[in-house]
Amino acid sequence: MSKYALLFIPTLFGMSALAQEKKTDPAKEAAKTEVWEPVPKTVTPGGLPQEAPSDATILFNGRNLDAWHSVNDPSKPAAWTIDDGFFTVKKGTGNIETNKKFTDYQLHMEWRIPANITGTSQARGNSGVFLASTGPGDNGYEIQIMDSYNNKTYVNGQTGSVYKQGIPLANANKKPGEWQYYDIIWNAPRFNEDGSVSKPATVTVILNGVLLQNNFVVKGETRWIGAPEYKKHGATSIKLQDHGDPSPPISFRNIWIRDL
Template structure:
């Protein structure tokens, strides 16, 4: 090895040592840190089912002031108020929220009566429509019914995106017990010409069990025929008066967080 090469070796080692000394891990880590925008502060409820600080309470246990009749939007919801809950009043029709929403997190609790009768779909049938788009039953329905030891078509049982998506599990409690939905709804978006720029998607938990995992909807839910989209904007949340001969179901503790 030449004397020049021998002289060069310590120089290279010295340069390497200097480069290592200049590499500051904290500075390197800081390159991937994001400090703004700072997420808003939301105070959670004392219990998971309690409304957080930024929630809109849709039923306060005393009145249905946040709801109106779908048959006649100028009239208040006519369902029966009891001690901290309300019950479907048969024949009065569906009810929907006065306020319209786009994307949101929804919590709601419901109970099939202990003295429920009937079989299949005629057993405590109701539903929550995540965007009410008209006076009929058009919209996007998450089914509610008694699916505890009650056989029915699986894309129409509790927790289904009605006629579109079978729930991942049957987590129903027996009639007479309160049950709860936690739902994340991402509304569809439309182009000016009415075509879909982004389809709707939904995640559904029943009693803490995941039933729908970011399911992408094919359109509005329909009893007969294939689902399809029609252009709409912000929409109300609707609850269904199905008109079954069996005793009607009840609801309580309904709140929503706009996303």
């Protein structure tokens, strides 16, 4: 072999190595990071943000409370007052809850403090939505509802609080007499066989388009007195509260839910 051929061999190896270096790194190919399945289901949104999407379950249709029953006596229908497209707490009849039970969900609901509201602090249009009603008493996980527009109270008990646990990130309340709306994302707790918590609940709360709770980690069932704690449960109803304070009662409308 000539000395010129010997010189050419390493040159070929060098050209081959250079060609390999110019190959596209698979990690830099767009197609390598494209995921095509599973294809998300199609959901038709409402015409407005507050309108129910196509896969929602309607919990109040503006005409009746057929989706709800009395907490004190589950065999009896909810006895709150139906009006023109909304319903109002009927004092003394007790809390109401949904017939259907849920685990993780997206909840939309609208509520109104009466324009002629009276009282102060917690006795001013007080109610609440319990995201998992675990029994006939005021146990479960409450997101507070009350007049916090111009009403001083303890901040872990104002509108948008995870009652006695999570202070809201803002006060986005409208004036009494105006309709307000909650959008709530609830991820229920998970439990081990022995009743211990394997994963705590989390909640995100938006009031009138303003974020109040950002994936808040719930410490247990909300309590008026005492520390929160968890008790094992599965799918549960959603409860609305008849608080019983002397001020005029709260009204609700346009309630829908999406299972997650």
